Amino acid sequence: MTLQEYLKQHQMKLSTFAKTYNLDYHGLFRVKQGAVTRDEAIKRVFEQLNIINDGKQKVGEPNTSFLSQECVCIHCEPAGDIYCYYRHHLQEIEEYLLQQNIPYYVRQAKGYWLVKYDKEAL
Structure with missing residues (x-):
């Protein structure tokens, strides 16, 4: 399952997920938008929860520009x-x-x- 599917299934917001597992919100936001993470902490948690973070699973490009994604993170943090x-x-x-x-x-x-x-x- 993807991060998006996990959040939906557990009725959880991304910020709650980040706080619960003590993970970087910025990195998780990018993963949610379709990026493949290099963050080892995120990779470990994903492995424990059976969350897939493989760019090959996602068809097409994320529809949010780099600057737009970062502006959201900057606004929140x-x-x-x-x-x-x-x-x-x-x-x-x-x-x-x-x-x-x-x-x-x-x-x-x-x-x-x-x-x-x-x-x-x-």
Whole structure:
């Protein structure tokens, strides 16, 4: 079963699932939208609950843009991490954070950029 099916079957919201299993909401949101997670904690919980997170199971592309997904997460969480694997995603996120006057910094890692933001750091 997928994460979406699990949530529906157990009449649970994504935020409740994240808190119950102490998992990253941002990562779960992306999984719910069709992404395949690299987060080991999420993978362990999914394995225990028999939740499938295989991109091959999903037909087509998620209908929500990268920026739209991240904006939802930024709106819901006072602070967090955003992983950008493409330069244009990094630029979109930086433009959005600057527009919203949200403090952030970027670290470059091997193969991706990590954007850390904190709305309460004003």
